[in-house]
Amino acid sequence: MSKLPLEGIRVADFSWFGAGPIAGNTLSVFGAEVIRVESEAKIDGLRRGHPFAMNGDGSFKSGFNVSGYFNNFNASKLSMQLNLNTEKGQEIGLRMIEKSDIFLTNFTPRVVEKWNLGYEKLRAVNPRIIAAYAPMQGMEGPHRDFLGFGAVLTPVTGLSEMSGFPERGPIGIGTNYPDYVVNPGHTVTAILAALRYRNRTGIGQMVELPQIESVVNALGTAVADQLANGHTQTRTGNRNPMAAPHGAFRCADDPESVGSPDRWVAIACNGDAQWRTLCGLLGHEDAANDVRFGSHAARRQNEDALESLIGGWTRERKAEEVMAIVQSAGIPCGVVQNAQDILDRDQHMRERGYYQYIDHPETGRAAYDGPAARLSETPGYFRGGAPLLGEHTMDVCERVIGLSMDEIADLLAEGVLV
Amino acid sequence: MAARALDGLRIVEFTDEVGSYCGRLLADLGADVIKVEPPDGGRQRHTPPFIDVLGENVDSSLAFWVHNTSKKSVVLDLNTGGGQETARRLALSADVVLEDYPVGYLVARGLGFEALRGFKPSLVYTSVTGFGQTGPHSGYAYSDIVGQAMGGIMTLAGEMADPPNMIYGNQANISASIHAAQGTLIAVLHADATGEGQLVDVSAQEALSMNQETAMQTWDLQKRNRVRTGSVGLLPFPIPGSGVVKCLDGFVLLFVIAPAGKDFPELIAWMQERGMAEDLGQEPYASICANLNMTLLTRVTGDPTAAASIVPSFAHIQEVIERFFATLTAKDAYEQGQGRQLLVGVVSTPRDLANNTQLRERNWFVTLPAGNATIEFPGGPYRLSETPVAIGRPPNLGEHTNEILASLR
Numbered sequence A: 001m002s003k004l005p006l007e008g009i010r011v012a013d014f015s016w017f018g019a020g021p022i023a024g025n026t027l028s029v030f031g032a033e034v035i036r037v038e039s040e041a042k043i044d045g046l047r048r049g050h051p052f053a054m055n056g057d058g059s060f061k062s063g064f065n066v067s068g069y070f071n072n073f074n075a076s077k078l079s080m081q082l083n084l085n086t087e088k089g090q091e092i093g094l095r096m097i098e099k100s101d102i103f104l105t106n107f108t109p110r111v112v113e114k115w116n117l118g119y120e121k122l123r124a125v126n127p128r129i130i131a132a133y134a135p136m137q138g139m140e141g142p143h144r145d146f147l148g149f150g151a152v153l154t155p156v157t158g159l160s161e162m163s164g165f166p167e168r169g170p171i172g173i174g175t176n177y178p179d180y181v182v183n184p185g186h187t188v189t190a191i192l193a194a195l196r197y198r199n200r201t202g203i204g205q206m207v208e209l210p211q212i213e214s215v216v217n218a219l220g221t222a223v224a225d226q227l228a229n230g231h232t233q234t235r236t237g238n239r240n241p242m243a244a245p246h247g248a249f250r251c252a253d254d255p256e257s258v259g260s261p262d263r264w265v266a267i268a269c270n271g272d273a274q275w276r277t278l279c280g281l282l283g284h285e286d287a288a289n290d291v292r293f294g295s296h297a298a299r300r301q302n303e304d305a306l307e308s309l310i311g312g313w314t315r316e317r318k319a320e321e322v323m324a325i326v327q328s329a330g331i332p333c334g335v336v337q338n339a340q341d342i343l344d345r346d347q348h349m350r351e352r353g354y355y356q357y358i359d360h361p362e363t364g365r366a367a368y369d370g371p372a373a374r375l376s377e378t379p380g381y382f383r384g385g386a387p388l389l390g391e392h393t394m395d396v397c398e399r400v401i402g403l404s405m406d407e408i409a410d411l412l413a414e415g416v417l418v
Numbered sequence B: 001m002a003a004r005a006l007d008g009l010r011i012v013e014f015t016d017e018v019g020s021y022c023g024r025l026l027a028d029l030g031a032d033v034i035k036v037e038p039p040d041g042g043r044q045r046h047t048p049p050f051i052d053v054l055g056e057n058v059d060s061s062l063a064f065w066v067h068n069t070s071k072k073s074v075v076l077d078l079n080t081g082g083g084q085e086t087a088r089r090l091a092l093s094a095d096v097v098l099e100d101y102p103v104g105y106l107v108a109r110g111l112g113f114e115a116l117r118g119f120k121p122s123l124v125y126t127s128v129t130g131f132g133q134t135g136p137h138s139g140y141a142y143s144d145i146v147g148q149a150m151g152g153i154m155t156l157a158g159e160m161a162d163p164p165n166m167i168y169g170n171q172a173n174i175s176a177s178i179h180a181a182q183g184t185l186i187a188v189l190h191a192d193a194t195g196e197g198q199l200v201d202v203s204a205q206e207a208l209s210m211n212q213e214t215a216m217q218t219w220d221l222q223k224r225n226r227v228r229t230g231s232v233g234l235l236p237f238p239i240p241g242s243g244v245v246k247c248l249d250g251f252v253l254l255f256v257i258a259p260a261g262k263d264f265p266e267l268i269a270w271m272q273e274r275g276m277a278e279d280l281g282q283e284p285y286a287s288i289c290a291n292l293n294m295t296l297l298t299r300v301t302g303d304p305t306a307a308a309s310i311v312p313s314f315a316h317i318q319e320v321i322e323r324f325f326a327t328l329t330a331k332d333a334y335e336q337g338q339g340r341q342l343l344v345g346v347v348s349t350p351r352d353l354a355n356n357t358q359l360r361e362r363n364w365f366v367t368l369p370a371g372n373a374t375i376e377f378p379g380g381p382y383r384l385s386e387t388p389v390a391i392g393r394p395p396n397l398g399e400h401t402n403e404i405l406a407s408l409r
Helices: A019-029 A068-072 A087-098 A109-114 A119-125 A150-156 A182-201 A211-217 A222-229 A271-281 A285-289 A296-301 A303-314 A319-327 A339-345 A347-352 A393-401 A405-413 B020-028 B081-092 B113-119 B144-150 B171-194 B215-222 B264-273 B285-291 B294-302 B304-325 B330-339 B350-354 B357-361 B401-408
Strands: A010-013 A033-038 A078-081 A102-105 A130-133 A205-208 A246-251 A263-268 A333-335 A356-358 A366-368 A373-375 B010-014 B032-037 B072-075 B096-099 B124-129 B198-203 B242-246 B251-255 B344-346 B366-370 B373-377
Touching (some): A010 A019, A019 A033, A019 A182, A033 A087, A068 A366, A068 B215, A078 A393, A087 A119, A087 A393, A119 A130, A150 A211, A150 B251, A182 A205, A182 B020, A182 B171, A211 B357, A222 B350, A222 B373, A246 A303, A246 A319, A246 B144, A263 A319, A271 A285, A271 A296, A271 A319, A296 A303, A319 A333, A333 B144, A339 A347, A339 B215, A366 B215, A393 A405, B010 B020, B010 B081, B020 B096, B020 B171, B032 B081, B072 B401, B081 B401, B096 B171, B124 B171, B144 B171, B171 B198, B251 B304, B251 B330, B264 B285, B264 B304, B264 B330, B285 B304, B294 B304
Parallel strands (some): A010 A033, A033 A078, A102 A130, A130 A205, B010 B032, B010 B096, B032 B072, B096 B124, B124 B198
Antiparallel strands (some): A246 A263, A356 A366, B242 B251, B251 B344, B366 B373
């Protein structure tokens, strides 16, 4: 294997839940040594979150090391237990940060201050540190101590208002979406830019990612339209002003689809030529002459009728079959896939080998999200699965911080390394 | 002028909807990003809404603006030999080429990764497409909704009675672009250190995968599929103090039972202060409200006897809570609730976001010129203390063609 681009970079990962740890995960997959600082005194809730690995008899495994939710975001990291509610714990933490290149947290400013992890404190011991703070509302301002995580951020940032069907209330989008790519991905982008700047100048800095700003910036045109034009947009379901039909259409049920047999395809039809082709492909050439659908503007105007028409065409066919037929003419179309499809049935995903399967002492072999950026010469990979809670406490204390065995024994006895 | 994190990094991009947000992130961080566009501009330049004061034209699409700040624009016709030759020289002047054309389009025009790296081994070449450069679907036609479908996030969104829901804002393109920005910078760091360039291949389908939250692991570990559960979310049944409730002028999301902040009694105290707690101070409701937290719910879900004595009261408790919130504005419910450390989130409309107290107090919005006028504009995803992000007006179509072509001579 060639040397990974971030080999030699050490990350002091003082984050928890989703948005912070995933940022550390990306740095880890490209070679950084990422030390997750954790404590049983304030356990990462994801270590206790579903889905858990299962025993042979169908029961769930238990303990802090068997959550697929946690493990997927923490592959290849080292886990160090450190109680930051103690003065000595804070001191040890600072000594570790002194030996690190990047500091990462998504705790609220209140907790950051309580633990003495503010940027000025860090800079005093390590002027070259790149210190990334990713709290929900930012480090300052009247809402800085507001509580929240992805479930609350989704409505607060406008995603709930703007997504889903207009006949429904703002029911949300089914997941804590901003936690998984938007916020950690923006955080890593800023960290890497700061790292390049440090490589060229020797100067470290503070990176602040207020999650609300990060998400609203990625929220399409809705806020820009409000600011520039005073137009207040709202949700429009699965429709799009540039394409019609544009939506998800029900296909024949698939009894092998676990959990729910309903199957759907998404279709995005751009322009009149694609529309005429689509009618032919699905065996309804006559519909291409229907004046209600004769132009993009007409199809937009009669979109309810258009959607029921197509839903009637797809309902008796298998979703995979509709996708293959429609794609054969270069029209965007895809099965609304579930995880079973993506892991087991999607030949394309399998051939590309996106998921990395890693052995783990407690869960057994499990799938991890691989890096979505595929680098041809230095492909990212995990050197191992997620760490057991505190698995590397001794190693980090000794090798990284330089504590003696006697000192470590004292800290253990004093309840600092828990 | 403050230093910029990516000063001195030149990026030539051939992007439209999929990869342009990647270029924008890097441009706002200080990279010199030159966008090569077809003579009529790409699809994004024709997408509504448009900026009213500029009228409807190729330079006024907000869909283009939000994904193309701080860039330069050069018009080249890549279907002519001359256009291809100029594009090749321009690409070879760059540290990074960023593109989102269908697989093979640029290869056929002499602008593929292999062709360019033969002339410049240090070149980083980032391709952002629906399904990536290899595999049986690499030639599939792509659109954002198709990415969201194939990437496994639509199946999780919406009510079971409805079709699966698309997430607003072209989030397949956004996720792909954000992964592309990370991958590009990692490859740049490697090229800086070793002189070795490489291909960065991003598939929007894969870029969305992490957004499945726990669905992937649930299948892998338990062979169960998560399905869309709409307004109920992941709770086993409706629970008081959770979910979306209506206010005077909008909605808030409540998540009082989550293990953060104050617990249920604080909500009841707030309602009592406003004289809106009705009979929740009396039995059987009082003792349920006093103890309503995750521990109680765990007990209820595992113990049918406890469930039978408690769950029937949930509907009434929630109705009283709903009557209370119906007397508040959404903003007051949010700010006062959070002030009491209750987990309350406002369902922000775009107007609410434009007036958001926190965003305004922190001066997040920026001002950009729009013709002879100015407009306010969203202010970027992060703040860097030494090398601040600077958001510049997106280029008009071909605005820098002469300047850039002259520099190549």
